[in-house]
Amino acid sequence: MTTKLFTALSMTALFLVACGPSEAEIQAKKDQAIADSLAVEAGKIVTYTIDPSASGVMWSGNMTGAKIYSHSGDMKVLKGEIITKGGILQNGEFVVDMTSINPTDDGYSADRPKENLMKHLASEEFFHVEKSPTASLTILGVEGNIAKAELTLRGKTDTETITEIEMATSDDGTVTATGKMTFDRQKYGVAFPGPAKDLVIANNIDLIVKLTGKAN
Structure with a gap:
């Protein structure tokens, strides 16, 4: 058994x-x-709110007269958001405080102080920050590491291209996006009344953008 x-x-x-x-x-x-x-x-869509204290925009521009030199500095980001899909940037928008324009280069002297440049950049001839205290950039779409965007400056909007986009995610879930952009100031009315001064200031202004934020 x-x-x-x-x-x-x-x-x-x-x-x-x-x-x-x-x-x-x-x-x-x-x-x-x-x-x-x-x-x-891969299909997960995440919206990140920008942390202004960890973000910013660096700028640089050239003088093209008898003596060629450049100025550079930074500006503060007020607010914004970026949207990713599968960890890849899709679109977003951020606002810059134009009243925060701050030259950081050392190309100044007693005859040509930093304060003069700051007044000039804020003036009606240039960014006219009293009337247009902010500027904004809206990311319309991304392909690879290049994005199409709309820049609004001095009340005028035009299409621009952001290049060399890079994304990095920290262990705490914070994401940082960086990219470069060059725009023609003349398209936004950033010009002098007469042609003489415009001949010695390059039209192109270069920007390096850094946006850091956390998921909502």
Whole structure:
């Protein structure tokens, strides 16, 4: 009786083993689970709110007269957001405080102090910050590391291109996006009343943007 019972149990065990999933089937299920997880992450849309204290815009411009030199500085970001899909930048928008224009280069002297440049940049001839205290940039779409965007400056809006876009995510979930942009100031009415001064100031202004934020 004992022998028959042992034989029956052995046959049952063999039957269960034979009917269970094979190693290949188990591996296939694992692979599918990983693929499903990656697909979810790839389609995941995340909105990040910009942290103004960790973000900013660096600018530079050139004088092209008898003596060629440049000025550079930074500006503060007031607010904004960026949207990613699968960790890749899709679109976004941010606002810059034009009253915060701050030259940081050392190309100044007693005859040509830093304060003179700050007054000039804030004046009606240039950025007219009293009337237009902010500027904004809206990211319309991204392909690779290049984005199309709309810049609004002095109440005028035009299309620009952001290049060399890079994204980095920290362990705490903070994301940082950087990129470069060059725009023609003349398109936005940043010009002098007469042509003489415009001949010695380059039209192009270069920007380096850094935006840091956390997921909503």
